[in-house]
Amino acid sequence: MRLTSLGAAGTVSGSAHHLQLDGQQLLIDCGLFQGDEQTEQRNREPFPFEAAGLNAVLLTHAHLDHVGRLPLLYRRGFRGPIYCTPPTARLTATVLRDSARLQVDGYTQALKLARRIGQERTVPPPLYDEQDVDDVLTLMRPVLHYGQTLTLGQVRVRPERAGHILGSAFLVLDSREGRLVMSGDLGRQPSVLQPGYSLPPEADAVVVESTYGLSRHPTLPQTLAQLAEVLRQAVRRGGKILMPCFAIERTQVLLYLLHGLMERGELPRVPVFLDAPMAARATLSYAEYGAELRPELGAMLQAGLDPFRPSTLHVVTTPLESQRLNRYDGPAIILAGNGMMTGGRILHHLRHQLWKPSTTVVAVGYQSPSSLGGQLVGGAAEVEVLGEVVPVKAHIERVSGLSAHADQADLQRWLEPTGPAQVWLVHGEPEVMQGFAAVLEAAGRSARPVPAGQPVELSGAAVPAER
Numbered sequence: 057m058r059l060t061s062l063g064a065a066g067t068v069s070g071s072a073h074h075l076q077l078d079g080q081q082l083l084i085d086c087g088l089f090q091g092d093e094q095t096e097q098r099n100r101e102p103f104p105f106e107a108a109g110l111n112a113v114l115l116t117h118a119h120l121d122h123v124g125r126l127p128l129l130y131r132r133g134f135r136g137p138i139y140c141t142p143p144t145a146r147l148t149a150t151v152l153r154d155s156a157r158l159q160v161d162g163y164t165q166a167l168k169l170a171r172r173i174g175q176e177r178t179v180p181p182p183l184y185d186e187q188d189v190d191d192v193l194t195l196m197r198p199v200l201h202y203g204q205t206l207t208l209g210q211v212r213v214r215p216e217r218a219g220h221i222l223g224s225a226f227l228v229l230d231s232r233e234g235r236l237v238m239s240g241d242l243g244r245q246p247s248v249l250q251p252g253y254s255l256p257p258e259a260d261a262v263v264v265e266s267t268y269g270l271s272r273h274p275t276l277p278q279t280l281a282q283l284a285e286v287l288r289q290a291v292r293r294g295g296k297i298l299m300p301c302f303a304i305e306r307t308q309v310l311l312y313l314l315h316g317l318m319e320r321g322e323l324p325r326v327p328v329f330l331d332a333p334m335a336a337r338a339t340l341s342y343a344e345y346g347a348e349l350r351p352e353l354g355a356m357l358q359a360g361l362d363p364f365r366p367s368t369l370h371v372v373t374t375p376l377e378s379q380r381l382n383r384y385d386g387p388a389i390i391l392a393g394n395g396m397m398t399g400g401r402i403l404h405h406l407r408h409q410l411w412k413p414s415t416t417v418v419a420v421g422y423q424s425p426s427s428l429g430g431q432l433v434g435g436a437a438e439v440e441v442l443g444e445v446v447p448v449k450a451h452i453e454r455v456s457g458l459s460a461h462a463d464q465a466d467l468q469r470w471l472e473p474t475g476p477a478q479v480w481l482v483h484g485e486p487e488v489m490q491g492f493a494a495v496l497e498a499a500g501r502s503a504r505p506v507p508a509g510q511p512v513e514l515s516g517a518a519v520p521a522e523r
């Protein structure tokens with residue numbers, strides 16, 4: 057069992073793990089590096105393996121940092137199957153099409169700027185375009201179902217529920233070389249939309265994410281009470297309520313919570329504008345696969361009620377409609393991407409609203425310190441938005457606790473049944489992985505971070521008995 061991590065080792069993006077296992081060459085996830093320019097530059101590096109030589113790709117879930125380099129894999133010669141659950145296939149198509157559009161738009165804009173100073177040759181081409189996405193989507197095989205085994209040569213793969221986002225799975229891989237569990241991203245317990253994660257079996261080695269390996273989330277009731285209070289105060293201020301959000305899972309969580317708050321009379325029925333086309337498309341997939349969500353959501357959908365549709369919801373489609381919202385008067389909730397306010401439609405809303413004391417910005421996700429979102433929650437008195445310096449008079453509120461990731465206690469509980477397995481940590485900041493490894497070691501487990509780019513033998517495992 058030899059693993060080489062080509063991303064999400066010592067970082068939280070670019071998840072891609074190359075496995076050599078009992079004669080099979082598998083790639084688990086193929087995610088995009090996201091962050092500063094230097095990090096994103098890594099997307100252009102060649103893969104340290106022959107793309108055409110892979111037997112298969114297995115996807116744990118559809119977040120961009122787990123699927124965003126798939127079109128590059130196709131470009132570089134991979135024509136094998138990409139196995140995933142049906143909802144992951146649907147969401148991956150949405151995510152990749154959006155990513156291609158952003159790549160191409162970004163390139164066009166950069167080219168325009170560079171032409172003015174005669175530097176167009178320095179602009180790198182888009183990583184991929186919509187044709188590349190269409191090509192790679194022909195390889196998708198949505199045949200993974202929780203608890204059912206898929207056989208690839210001598211390797212048996214069993215996906216189990218990860219509770220992170222719609223369709224997310226962790227993978228149990230059995231072969232003559234031992235049993236390996238790959239966690240993908242694990243959900244917090246309990247979560248707003250997802251049923252709890254399944255527990256893994258005893259294993260020889262386990263590769264586990266560690267995003268929040270040193271954190272503890274506030275409880276869900278605490279978080280929901282805080283969100284409701286923040287929104288009620290914001291409505292009383294009478295201005296716009298801007299909620300920058302991530303398209304997959306976070307947007308659906310917010311729509312569901314807003315729906316519930318308004319139905320129960322805990323929040324006035326102010327207009328809700330969903331100004332995020334990709335999030336709107338993803339929300340359709342959530343409604344379509346309602347049976348995969350928590351039973352109460354499935355039951356609502358079954359009864360013909362849409363839990364993601366507050367009665368005051370307006371779905372904004374065109375950029376022009378989005379711009380028109382600037383002239384809309386009175387309290388209204390606007391959900392727009394992107395989550396860290398580094399791009400997307402949220403920017404023009406911020407430019408028009410940040411200077412008003414009646415405005416409230418509610419940050420519901422992680423904000424990296426250098427991002428616009430990070431500056432706002434850090435208390436900046438003025439910020440630059442779309443080339444304009446804007447004084448910040450708006451109320452900036454932060455509601456943590458709506459994370460889709462397991463915290464330390466959730467991770468420890470999940471790891472428990474893997475028994476004596478060697479634990480390998482991925483998907484965390486280096487100091488978090490070191491710290492979490494120490495926590496696990498103190499609890500009697502053997503744990504260490506996976507080194508980036510270096511092959512590691514996961515265990516010198518014996519042949520497993522039929523388990």
Ligand SMILES: [Zn+2]
Pocket residue numbers: 117119122220241
């Ligand atoms: Zn994820």
